[in-house]
Amino acid sequence: MNTVNPNSSITQKLGAVLFADVVGYSRLMSENELDTYNALKTLLSQIEAACARYQGRVVEVRGDGILALFETATSAVEFGVELHQISAQHNDSGSDQQQIKFRVGIHLGEILIDERGIHGDNVNIAARLQEIAEPERVYVSSAVYDQVCNRLRYGYEFLGPQHLKNILSPVSTYCVRSEVAGATLAGTMRPDAIVDLLERPDTPSVAVLPFSISGGDESDGWIADGLTDDIILNLSKFRNLFVIARNSSFFFRAQSMPPKEAARKLNVRYIARGSVRRSSSRIRITAELVDANTERTIWGERFDRNIDDIFDILDEVTECIVAATAVMIESHERQVMVQAVPSDLEAYGSVLQGQQHIFKYTRNDNRKAQNFYQSALERDGNYARAAAALSRTLNLDWRYSWTEDPGSAFEQALSLAQRSIELDPTDARGFGELGFVHLYRKEHSAALQSYQRALALNPNDADMHSDFADALAHSGENETAITHLQQAMRLNPYFPDQYLWHLGGAYYNLRRYEDVIETVNKMNNPTEGQRMLAASHAQLGNMDMARMIAEKHRAAHPNFSLSRWAKVLPDRLEDDTQHFVEGLKKAGF
Structure with missing residues (x-):
């Protein structure tokens, strides 16, 4: 693929190479060749136009694949995310069997250019990254990540060194998560192991x-x-x-x-x-x-x-x-260990299929999980596990405003958590969901009691330790919170950013601002920790850095309201809320 005629005119150039390929193209063609060809042709013309908007050019289109070159890694990643959005909009009008989805791989490095196209090992790396990417995801090398992590407001899930086909050395790889909120809760490996x-x-x-x-x-x-x-x-x-x-x-x-x-x-x-x-x-x-x-x-x-x-x-x-x-x-x-099992095998199957989606922590997957859990409860109204799981999806809807009526979702989450406990008082998950709802209703004693009951039932639940720690920090018990977060990280070495978020909150309450900065900078998601990061820099007198971070936060959350945020924070101590608001105001929020 990458042989070069020695007599041709060859130039070398630093560029960002993007490979995109259709998932299951052979199957789509075998099922409906003409419709697939026409749909892909229409889609490719939209994608080529979008590529030009990001100062890129499509070097080659081969059947179901796209090879494109960009001046910067930033433009390549923005286009990669846009490509999936274009494809999703196109799929809204089609059947489930004719969905056209892409995998995308991006690498940054020196490439060879001649009249036939672009060549070289760095082109091959982009192609191999595309091959291992999940559908509707963008996988990038560490060379790309280093350029974009502080420029683009996405989440970046570290996947570790990947052994790519016919590539001599492993390539450190990241998955770009364009749904910022979801990346906070998704489990992840970290470049610097603790x-x-x-x-x-x-x-x-x-x-x-x-x-x-x-x-x-x-x-x-x-x-x-x-x-x-x-x-x-x-x-x-x-x-x-x-x-x-x-x-x-x-x-x-x-x-x-x-x-x-x-x-x-x-x-x-x-x-x-x-x-x-x-x-x-x-x-x-x-x-x-x-x-x-x-x-x-x-x-x-x-x-x-x-x-x-x-x-x-x-x-x-x-x-x-x-x-x-x-x-x-x-x-x-x-x-x-004896837990209530459903009377209906299909109800159990619905819950298991819901688990396939809820751990992805995106708006669409949360909705799919919700539908599966609702289906399970419709088949077996006494299924405690389904009630607890449905409560969790409604909590996520409330937390990230993934629904038009977050307040109603929050109330339903409370009702379902209570119902789960009534159906099976030995299941820790119901108590965990109840603890979360109590915390944000600012019923601190009830929240802590619910989490303590949950951990008594399941002492190895890492997420429960982290959620309990968050409730402890908001109740003024920060040292105890840190202990539980350390236990959570040991039980779950590939822990989500949320653990670091909670840990940063406890450090901030203790005025340990440098520890906050070190902790938040380990988050793969560069957006959700920015409030805490800016406030800590401001409290240390690093005003230029604080204001720069605040500006990035405004770009990601243009509708952020400091007064509303102060009301949402579930602190038991008014001093803790004012301490955080003070830092944010100093930073320019």
Whole structure:
């Protein structure tokens, strides 16, 4: 692809190379060749026009792929995000089967240019980044990230060094998240690991890697993910176990690494993993537990059951893993594991499919998750897990104004959390959702009690520790909040930006402004921490920096109101609210 005629005129130039490719193009063409061709032709003309608006040029269009060159990394990333928006608008008028979606990869470096186009290793890197990108996402190299992270108001999820096909050295890669709010809650790897949080705990420690789909249809992935989720949840309830959180375990979904390597990265003793194969009426689950110290499988089992027996399988797999780790569990803790299961298998399936969307933390995925949870409750009105999960989606709607009536969503979240607890008082999630609602209703004692009850039921829930820490900080108990955040980060090494956000808030209340700046600068999302960052710089007298950050915040949130923000903050102590407002005013808000 990149051979160059030695007799042609070649120039070298620094540029940002973008590759975009249609997802599942062969399938689309085989199903409806003429309509796909015409739709893509129309779409490509819109994309080429947009490319010119960002001072780029389309070098080549090959069937379903686009190769474009830009003067700057900033223009290339802005265009990459715009490309997905153009495609989404186009898809609004089409059927689900004829959706045209792209993957995009961008790299910055020196390229070779001749009369036939652009060439070189840096062009290949952009192409390979596109190949590993998720649909409707933009993947960029660290060279691009370094140029845009402080210029563009997107979230940047660090994916670690990626081994790309036919590229000699691994390329540090980031996923651009254009939905700023969602990036705050999405679990993520970080370029600078917080090593001191990763000491192996004294108690038996285990990570449950995502179960894989063996044969069959990849669309059955929700079954494997759901079983993994439930095993993690059930194991987390045992106080004598240290269990890695879901976010961090699921980072290993697409990585086929030996158990010893996964255990080393998470610093745990045991790795549990398995696979799922489903036919029309049967399901086969294989599971094993590996001691990473010896690399020996200390327990393995295969479960062949009717699909209707899925709840019994879950109990068996979890109990066997616990027994294999030789954890002495008291009888009353064993009872905590008995959770209410739905009477309807389809209700359970709806909840598992909802989980596929809620952890992506975007407006559209939150709406899809909401629909699945609502469907589960319609089929089984006593399903506590569905009520708690639906409450969480409504909380997100309220927090990010993802609905036309956030106030109503907030009230519904409260009602559903209360309903979840009534249906199953042993499920920590209902108490966690209730704690969140109480906090923002400024009912601090009730919020702390709800979180304490949730952590008593599930002491290994990393997100619960972080949410509890936030409630503690807003209640004036900042040192205790920091302790819980450290525990959350250890349980969930690939923690979301939200943990850092909460930690920064506790430091700010303690007037530890330099710690705030160091903490917030570790966030992958450069936007949501800007208020705290600007206020801290202002309190330290760094006025030029404070005002520059405030200006960036205005560009991202032009409708931000300081007076409204002061009313929303759920601080128990008025001094804490005024202290933050003071910093923001100094910064120019």
